[in-house]
Every structure is written in C-alpha cells, then in structure tokens.
Amino acid sequence: MNARGWRRVLELLPRYLVLIPFAALFAFPFYWMVVISLGTLQSVFVFPPILYPLMHWENYLTALGLMADPSTGDYLNIPWARYFLNTVIVATGTTGLVLITSVLGGYAFASVPFPGKTLIFGLVLAVYMVPTEVTLVPNFIILAKLNWIDSYEAQIVPFGASVFGIFLMRQFFLGLPKDLWESAQLDGSGHFRFLWLIAAPLARPPIVTIALFNFVASWNAFLWPLIVTNSDSYRPVQVGLQAFSYADATNPVLHAAGSLMVTLPILIMFLLAQRQIIGGIAASGIRG
Amino acid sequence: MISPAMTLLIVFVIIPALWIFWLSFQRWDLISGTSDYIGTANFERLLLRDDVFRKAVWQTVYFVAGTVPTSMGLGLFLAVLLNKPMPFRNFLRTVIFTPYVMPIVSTALIFSFIYHPDVGALNAALNVFGLPKVRWLDSPQAIMPAIIIYSVWQHTGYNTVIFLAGLSNLPPELDEAARVDGARAWTRFWRVTWPLLSPTTYFVFLINLVASFKVVQPILIFAGGVGGATSGGGGPDKAAETIGYYLYVQAFSFFHAGYAAAISVVLFLIILAITGLQVGFFSRRVFYR
Numbered sequence: 174m175n176a177r178g179w180r181r182v183l184e185l186l187p188r189y190l191v192l193i194p195f196a197a198l199f200a201f202p203f204y205w206m207v208v209i210s211l212g213t214l215q216s217v218f219v220f221p222p223i224l225y226p227l228m229h230w231e232n233y234l235t236a237l238g239l240m241a242d243p244s245t246g247d248y249l250n251i252p253w254a255r256y257f258l259n260t261v262i263v264a265t266g267t268t269g270l271v272l273i274t275s276v277l278g279g280y281a282f283a284s285v286p287f288p289g290k291t292l293i294f295g296l297v298l299a300v301y302m303v304p305t306e307v308t309l310v311p312n313f314i315i316l317a318k319l320n321w322i323d324s325y326e327a328q329i330v331p332f333g334a335s336v337f338g339i340f341l342m343r344q345f346f347l348g349l350p351k352d353l354w355e356s357a358q359l360d361g362s363g364h365f366r367f368l369w370l371i372a373a374p375l376a377r378p379p380i381v382t383i384a385l386f387n388f389v390a391s392w393n394a395f396l397w398p399l400i401v402t403n404s405d406s407y408r409p410v411q412v413g414l415q416a417f418s419y420a421d422a423t424n425p426v427l428h429a430a431g432s433l434m435v436t437l438p439i440l441i442m443f444l445l446a447q448r449q450i451i452g453g454i455a456a457s458g459i460r461g
Numbered sequence: 462m463i464s465p466a467m468t469l470l471i472v473f474v475i476i477p478a479l480w481i482f483w484l485s486f487q488r489w490d491l492i493s494g495t496s497d498y499i500g501t502a503n504f505e506r507l508l509l510r511d512d513v514f515r516k517a518v519w520q521t522v523y524f525v526a527g528t529v530p531t532s533m534g535l536g537l538f539l540a541v542l543l544n545k546p547m548p549f550r551n552f553l554r555t556v557i558f559t560p561y562v563m564p565i566v567s568t569a570l571i572f573s574f575i576y577h578p579d580v581g582a583l584n585a586a587l588n589v590f591g592l593p594k595v596r597w598l599d600s601p602q603a604i605m606p607a608i609i610i611y612s613v614w615q616h617t618g619y620n621t622v623i624f625l626a627g628l629s630n631l632p633p634e635l636d637e638a639a640r641v642d643g644a645r646a647w648t649r650f651w652r653v654t655w656p657l658l659s660p661t662t663y664f665v666f667l668i669n670l671v672a673s674f675k676v677v678q679p680i681l682i683f684a685g686g687v688g689g690a691t692s693g694g695g696g697p698d699k700a701a702e703t704i705g706y707y708l709y710v711q712a713f714s715f716f717h718a719g720y721a722a723a724i725s726v727v728l729f730l731i732i733l734a735i736t737g738l739q740v741g742f743f744s745r746r747v748f749y750r
Contacts, residue, residue, distance in 0.1 A: 432567030
C-alpha cells in the first residue's frame with residue numbers, strides 16, 4: 174500500500190474502532206441464536222456462558238419433530254410446514270392485494286380526473302395517522318360480523334390497501350411524461366389499457382419496493398394474527414413460534430432453533446434485497 | 462380505479478377509527494356481543510379510578526423517554542460515522558439495520574434468554590466488569606430497562622438509515638467552508654450539520670415518538686405471561702404495563718370491548734396530537750420550498 178493509502182487507513186481507523194464494536198453488538202443476538210440452537214440443554218445453562226456453537230445440528234431435527242427430544246424422549250409435534258404455508262399464503266396474498274390497490278389507486282390519483290379528487294386524496298393521507306393498534310377492537314368486531322375470525326381473509330384483507338403504496342405509486346405516475354398517455358390515447362387506448370400495457374411495466378422500481386415492504390411486514394406480523402387466529406390451520410409461523418415457546422418453556426435450545434428457522438427466510442430475503450429495502454426506507458424519510 | 466383501495470381503507474381504517482368513539486360509550490362484551498349505552502362511565506373509570514391505567518400511562522412515558530432519545534442519539538452518532546466513503550460501509554450499515562426487519566417473536570425470544578437471570582449473556586457481560594447479576598425480566602425495576610434496550614437495538618438501525626439519507630442530502634460546500642476556516646469536527650457538527658439536519662431530526666423524532674407511544678408487541682412477548690395470565694400480565698408489579706398493551710389486554714384477555722375502545726380513544730388522541738405537529742411542520746416545510 175502506498176503512503177496515501179496508509180494515511181487514509183489511519184484517518185478512518187477511529188471510525189472503525191467505534192463502528193465495529195457497535196456492529197458486533199447489533200449482530201450479537203443473531204450469533205447467540207445460532208450458539209444456543211446448536212448447544213445442549215446442559216451447555217446453555219453453564220455460567221459464564223460458552224461463547225461458541227457446539228454444532229449439535231440434530232437439535233433442528235428435534236425441533237422439526239423428526240427426532241425424539243433427548244431430554245424427554247418425546248417427539249415434538251409442531252406443524253411447522255402448516256405454519257410456514259400459512260405465512261407464505263398470507264404474505265403473498267397481502268402483497269398481491271396491496272400491489273393491485275396501490276397501482277390502481279396511485280394511477281387514478283395521478284392521472285385520472287374525477288370529482289372530489291383532492292378531498293379524497295386528503296382522506297387517504299389522513300388514514301396514515303390512524304395506527305392499527307387504535308383500531309384493533311372495532312376491526313375484530315367487523316371481522317367477527319363477516320365470519321372471518323380464524324381465516325386467511327382476516328389476515329390479508331384488512332391490510333390490502335396501503336397509504337404508503339398509493340402515495341409511492343402516485344408519485345411515480347406523476348413523473349411519467351404526459352405524451353406517453355397522449356399518444357396512447359391517439360391509438361384509442363383507455364386508462365386501463367394504458368396502465369396495464371405501458372405505465373405499470375415502467376413502474377417496476379416502486380412496485381418492487383412496495384412488494385418487499387409488504388412481504389416483510391406480513392411475514393413478521395404478530396399481534397393481529399395472534400388476535401384473529403385460533404387454530405393451527407390458519408396460524409402464521411410467528412404465532413406458532415410464540416405458542417411453542419409458551420407451551421414448552423423449559424427448552425431454550427429448541428426455542429432458538431425454532432427462532433432461527435423463522436428468521437432465516439426473511440433474513441436471506443432481506444440480504445438479497447437490502448439495497449431496495451434500505452433505499453426505500455431512506456427515500457420515505459427524505460420525502461416525509 | 463380508486464374504489465378497491467378506498468373500500469378497504471374505509472371499512473378497515475376510517476370506520477373503525479370513528480367507531481371507537483361510539484364504542485367507548487358502551488359496555489360491550491366481545492364474546493357475547495351484548496352491549497348497552499353507559500355514557501361516560503368508561504372514561505370516568507379510566508381517567509379517575511383505574512390505577513393500572515395510571516401506571517400504564519407513566520410506564521409508557523418511561524418507555525418513550527428511555528427509547529426515543531437513546532435510539533435517535535445512537536442512530537445519529539452511527540450515521541455521522543458512516544457518512545463517508547469507506548470500505549465495508551454498506552456492510553456495517555446493513556448489520557446495524559438488520560434488527561429492524563427481523564421478526565419480533567424470534568428476536569425477543571433470544572433476548573429473553575440473553576436476559577436470563579442466572580445464565581444470561583448480559584449478566585455474564587456485567588460479571589466481566591465486576592457488576593452484580595440483574596433479574597432483568599422478573600424484577601419491577603429492571604423489566605422496563607430490559608424492554609427499552611431491546612427496542613433501542615431494534616430501532617436504531619432505522620434511525621441510522623434515515624439520518625444517513627438526510628446527511629447525504631446536505632450541501633457539502635458549507636461543511637467544507639467551515640473546515641477551510643479551521644473549525645474542528647465537533648464545532649462543525651454542532652454549528653453546521655446539526656442545524657441543517659433539523660428537518661430530518663424532527664421527522665425521525667415524530668416517527669419514533671408515535672411508534673413508542675403505541676408500543677404493544679415487545680411488552681406482550683416479554684411481559685405477557687409475567688405476573689399471571691389472569692391478572693393480564695404486564696410484568697412484576699405491572700412495571701411493563703403500557704397504554705397499548707393495556708388496551709390489548711382489556712379487549713382480548715378480558716373482552717371489555719367498550720373499555721378498550723375508551724383506551725383506544727385516549728391513545729388515538731395522543732397520536733393525533735403528535736402527528737398534528739408533524740402535519741403543521743410539513744406544511745411549513747413545503748412552503749419554504
């Protein structure tokens with residue numbers, strides 16, 4: 174390395190000396206999840222704790238119910254596959270629905286004149302101020318009236334429209350050149366045809382951002398599914414994991430294995446798409 | 462074209478948001494669905510006679526005061542350090558941000574083991590520094606700090622990312638000019654960066670404030686079973702009771718929908734007051750542009 178390179182390293186060194194320990198602190202719980210999940214019931218109750226993983230991979234087989242739990246001799250019977258399937262159905266369904274409502278709504282607010290538009294868009298923005306926590310009770314009553322308690326619909330439909338999504342799509346469509354629509358009109362195409370064939374395919378970046386955000390949010394959803402599901406047939410994996418940790422409170426090794434299985438898919442997805450996700454978060458902050 | 466979105470927003474957000482005001486004047490059993498009008502009785506009980514709610518209000522304020530400044534300060538500190546082209550910058554940012562997008566059930570489960578009084582990693586770390594063991598989740602003094610630490614861990618990365626975006630939008634010339642004038646890094650930060658960053662800081666502050674005031678999920682996971690399920694959880698001596706969690710318990714453990722709606726109204730008014738500040742602020746900002 175040349176002199177300039179060394180100077181740069183020396184200049185940056187204090188930053189790294191602060192940043193690396195902090196990054197280690199932030200990453201520690203994930204590392205700890207791995208360490209505990211690969212330990213034994215004895216090894217994780219040692220003080221001070223053993224800081225490296227013991228590589229008992231069979232814990233995962235036990236957590237999945239493929240191997241008897243050595244401490245009790247019983248097979249765990251947790252319908253992980255069902256939970257994961259439920260989560261995938263809910264996350265995909267919610268994401269799909271949000272995309273449809275956001276693209277249609279965002280396009281209409283950007284490009285279609287209709288009476289009361291400003292007022293209705295103001296109403297949409299006002300919705301942003303209503304946190305889901307506040308509407309838990311009436312929403313539960315509405316779902317009960319619809320006979321949707323313990324169903325996929327209960328976990329998908331209430332989250333099917335997103336103010337953030339509508340807003341993002343509207344911003345994008347507002348930025349489209351007007352002559353695109355004018356020439357499409359000359360060809361005799363209406364709004365739906367134009368949106369489907371030209372505008373929506375151009376809108377890939379915001380569509381990807383909205384899809385990622387909603388997929389992550391519904392994969393991680395916990396409070397609402399806890400309230401509206403009561404059977405394994407519709408429980409998502411988050412609620413399943415919580416039920417598992419409550420039912421068998423004594424075995425942290427298996428909890429850690431379960432936690433890791435639930436975290437891993439979303440972690441991988443996040444790492445693959447981190448540029449879009451972090452970029453989207455940053456953009457939402459700048460735009461407000 | 463707007464009807465799919467509007468139908469969903471009206472049925473699942475606007476009607477419920479208005480309905481809580483009507484519900485809060487009812488005695489409404491969530492299981493049987495029976496209801497009768499009882500006037501302001503829910504509010505009288507809630508605001509004048511309910512000791513748990515009073516505790517919940519104070520503990521919520523405690524949680525907000527513990528979480529918001531810490532995760533904002535730390536977020537800004539890390540953003541300033543990362544705001545420079547350097548090797549591994551993206552990697553470090555990703556590591557710090559990751560907790561924000563991870564499922565809360567799994568991370569809270571791991572934290573509850575890190576907080577284990579006898580063999581937990583946190584007490585082991587304290588032990589290294591010669592500090593005594595703390596019964597994190599089962600002592601009334603320590604449970605709220607434990608939940609605050611978890612929330613700071615979870616939220617700091619979000620603040621870092623927003624602050625980084627704000628920092629990268631600042632005109633570099635001003636900082637450069639101050640540097641040429643011989644201002645030290647500390648002075649440059651307080652005199653140049655901090656005032657210019659204030660719109661971002663204000664935005665982050667309000668977002669954090671709203672998110673912390675309505676906190677439910679970490680409380681539910683760390684303290685939902687502590688203190689006995691029949692008593693509604695909330696930790697030893699209800700030390701982790703918050704407004705949002707109390708609302709959840711009243712509605713879905715005790716099925717007092719009317720009473721829970723009254724709590725929702727109070728929480729909603731708090732959030733509206735905070736977002737009202739935000740709207741006022743943004744209309745000013747738009748005006749300046």
